[in-house]
Amino acid sequence: MFEKYNPINDLMLQVINNDGKVINKEFFPKLDDIQIIKAYKDMLFERTADLMTVSYQRQGRIFTYPPNYGQEAIHIASGMVIKNEDWLVPAFRELGAYLAKGATLKEIFLYFMGYEDGTVFKDANHILPISVPIASQLIHGTGLAYAAKYLNKKEVVFAYVGDGGTSEGDFHEALNFAAVWKVPVVFVVQNNQYAISTSKEDQTVSVNFAIKSVAYGMKGIKVDGNDLFAMYAALNEAHDYCSKGNGPVLIEALTYRKGAHTTSDDPTKYRDKAEEEKWEQKDPLKRLKSYLIDNKLFSEDQEKNIIDDYKKEIDRIFSEAENYEPYSLNEVFKHHYADMPQDLKNQQREHENFLKWKES
Amino acid sequence: MFEKYNPINDLMLQVINNDGKVINKEFFPKLDDIQIIKAYKDMLFERTADLMTVSYQRQGRIFTYPPNYGQEAIHIASGMVIKNEDWLVPAFRELGAYLAKGATLKEIFLYFMGYEDGTVFKDANHILPISVPIASQLIHGTGLAYAAKYLNKKEVVFAYVGDGGTSEGDFHEALNFAAVWKVPVVFVVQNNQYAISTSKEDQTVSVNFAIKSVAYGMKGIKVDGNDLFAMYAALNEAHDYCSKGNGPVLIEALTYRKGAHTTSDDPTKYRDKAEEEKWEQKDPLKRLKSYLIDNKLFSEDQEKNIIDDYKKEIDRIFSEAENYEPYSLNEVFKHHYADMPQDLKNQQREHENFLKWKES
């Protein structure tokens, strides 16, 4: 697959077209109908949860939130490929992937409500917290992959970044180190066309993002990121390639950020309706649903019911999160050091004294 | 030229072979015999000065010094191409290029004797000081090129870095910014096979260094850095390309650091004689001299006389540097700010009081 879709030729792996028709049988992945239906439902869940989270934010019930919609195929396909022992190294726009890895929606809510507890993903195995400093997490992926190789563990690392993130020096160092060390890490660039307001064209003038792999002597491939089958096929191939000790892979997932950068952002300032409509045709859910309906695996009626159920469930989880325990002073101090300095203890005690005084 | 030597195919531009025979007429540059003889003499001067500087260091007369020998063709060709209005952005191993640009050998000596005065190159137009933090200077090159474009000046920037330096995040950001901005800067990677003790293989597994240009959508070319003609041809082409507003170029100059990394380094720890001997065949001076002798433009006798003269001159310059003015306390403080803070003035005065006390 990597030979055929060598990014130097600017080809893109696609399996279904905008109408959900299979146009590339060769790379149609080995998935049974049940798995495909589940994938669609997971995408639906991600979208529903995501849209509801945006509306919770509009209601002032959570703080700034970066919506995922439009990019679900990447996340759900990732979730299908990433095994329990593999590592997930997030940026901050991979909701479906976190959930698949074992993070809970409640935790996501907690995080955006302002609790560090929400980024621990405590029941999820081998996941890193959400990483805000752009591209910096990729290097952790390289380090984790080094450890996997050194410790002879069968783990593959999946590390995510945006199109904007490819411009950071850390992108370069992460990929170069991984290639030199020949370690099992898949770097996924979610090319959603924008870094906040900055278009892809102002970010780089390379032919595509996948071709950046060439600079590191590693495999790279450009994939239709709104095509679940293509994403699954590429991620799976990359997993396989890494598992065999061949070194890292770079996947560019071409997609579109349908929503705002975050709920604080206003995309009308920097992009037009025509563009949004063009991408609407390529919506990952629409495409997969067309496939399912064509193959009589799913119906519109079903969808409505499912969404209603999801909504109820999500609302329930959200209120659970809203009733989370208060954030104690102790939590501010507790987790900085394995061996906490006396100074920190003193500062906490002094503050407690102040609080006592204030109450009296 | 850039099409023909597309780095994806891992070709290398070479004009003369190890014996000085022209093997590539197409790219033999438009240089007359006088220019070629001068180029050789300049290489000879660089080598002589360089070797003498190493021996001054051995005598304890200067501090740590990074020798240039083996890489003279790159430097002298650069000096021939870089015009007065162009900018030279050095790393620290481009002696011949500084001298061509108008830096004086005395300044170089002063720098390695421990005077900041030695890196000002005060009579040289458009040159930056020696830059120690690896690869960081490349971004200054991008900024200078932006300014040239913005101010509508006919300037091309030449910015240098080593093979090791290509691994730094700053290399990535410098090249990407330059490509996006489409500004006139030529990045020259002196691939001398080592970054201190670290071999090229431990630095990157890309096919070559020139191919890294592909990641930025810019032109790149791999050149025999020990072949003055090839280097001149490539640099000149790059100058032309940049001048026409086509954006940046990356040149990989394949060469060998014949000496130690610096006078504090011992290469026997990490490389073997066989390798050194292999590269000895490709010595840039030897090759150009063969060409000159073949074409009856030069003789061994001449060389001896020239070197003797050079040595005398260099020794004279060195003693001039050794008799440089003492470094005053004022010089420590004077140049930090255009508008010097009172604190600095106070600190200087206090120290002067101490010195007075000490003397009494």
Place this chain on the structure above:
Amino acid sequence: MNIVNAINNAIDIKLNEDPNVLAFGEDVGKEGGVFRVTEGLQQKYGKQRVFDTPLGESGIAGSAVGMAIAGLRPIIEMQFSGFVYPAFNQIVSHAARMRNRTRSRYSTPIVIRMPYGGGINALEHHSESMEALFAHVPGLKVVIPSTPHDAKGLMIAAIESDDTIVFMEPKRIYRAIKQEVPEDKFSIEIGKGKIVQEGTDLTIVTYGALVREVQKAAVMAKKQGISVEIIDLRTIYPIDRDIIRDSVTKTGRVITVTESPRSFSVASEVSQIVIEEAFLNLEAPPKRVTGFDTIVPLPKGEHHYIISPEKIYYEILDTIKY
């Protein structure tokens, strides 16, 4: 005008006046920055002068160094001060040093703008106050305004300065304070503090968003008959020794209030200056009221960290009682 308007206005005036002035950074152009500080300026001055860069702080700061050497005066933005670290090498190793390294041949008149500080319910890395890091680096100057008026005057001075200025903007009060600010160009000298309020019993040295909180605390103190003198440093380096000395010589008591972590902070430096300048006048040990030596908690925990007027008042009482 609020602080956002004031800084926008200052940059506008200088862009208009001097073709060598440029403003750029992530999202600075088309949308005018995530806080809209540069809003409208690209439309007015064009894409060559006000623009979006690729996402790379080192590239932004480093290219500014190159441009400055070529005679331009770049105003660059770090989207949040928590994202300045990728540019740290360019700032510390180059912007701060180019002039010294070239014996004043080249200077780097760059303004490095960055919103800083807590209190806006933000994600991680969006709330820190690490001005002490810059203040310790030889070759930099560090400016922090606390009012629209000062923001404009200091920004004009920063753009006109031939030195590299780290210009930290207290984002918590970006839009919180409205003031009449003269429309014309004026500048405020870098390195000079300001007496916000005169007083006789105790001096409080502070800056940025906390000036307002200190004023509230001073009102509480006043009710108890305690007269507080408030100094707004405005410049962190070079710090205004004279204003600190004169005030503490008079009051004999001093508290420094800063939202940064406590250890190795601006507060420690102010105390040191006080003991160097007014030791014999001291009636109580110079005190610091600061953030904890911790990372700023996420929003749900931030109220623990944020310095309240009550906390300042509490410490005033403690110092007065000493």
Place this chain on the structure above:
Amino acid sequence: MNIVNAINNAIDIKLNEDPNVLAFGEDVGKEGGVFRVTEGLQQKYGKQRVFDTPLGESGIAGSAVGMAIAGLRPIIEMQFSGFVYPAFNQIVSHAARMRNRTRSRYSTPIVIRMPYGGGINALEHHSESMEALFAHVPGLKVVIPSTPHDAKGLMIAAIESDDTIVFMEPKRIYRAIKQEVPEDKFSIEIGKGKIVQEGTDLTIVTYGALVREVQKAAVMAKKQGISVEIIDLRTIYPIDRDIIRDSVTKTGRVITVTESPRSFSVASEVSQIVIEEAFLNLEAPPKRVTGFDTIVPLPKGEHHYIISPEKIYYEILDTIKY
């Protein structure tokens, strides 16, 4: 053993004892580092455990974060402290924060080694002492040994610590001091200073290469009948308040000696601690003897900058006279 041997020995012991310990950085493997601190270790433990990396400090520090999360204990080298800045983001935004961000789920037991300090006639960027930058960052600990014995004990403790330790090595005295150091494993508690010499008239707080210079100054003072107590901090953060308090309570006078720039330095912090802990015992204002607020000059000018025993002695006299 000298300091180089001692650190090598400590790393050797831990590599031998714990397969999770790795050591890497630029030129750390084959040639054992430019100062030969890791010499022989690759030969002994193999290329998977002791190795050369590509030239990228961010890559080095960031991959260490990943490895540490996976359970390894990386010891990384920054070739000189002047080249740590490209890694600043990884250190400040990640190594220092991962534990807090994950509520102690993941810790980052990394030792970040770096030679620092002046006095070796080096090129630019090879002489700085910027420990205060790290000491101000929540989540880091900063250790600086001054003798071979302490270097070994502190390095063992650093490798065994579950926290991220910035381990700064005073390269000026790398080979200058020889000491008998026990061959077996021992460790010295991080966070504890040491009384280098007892005295009654004045306390000098210092660390790193300047401990020796202070000792020389104390000899001069002794000739004048002045008895100096010398504290070697050994850990910069968390700083040992107790040892400072106890000493200054006794002597009533204190000078902090550091080769870093003066403003916002460790010296300011020590003075602050003194006034917090022993204000009423003070007979003179806490003083700082430091480098200037300048870049360390190139070798020909460095004698102006370097702190001599005479300078310290001069300041001792000044403080005693107060």
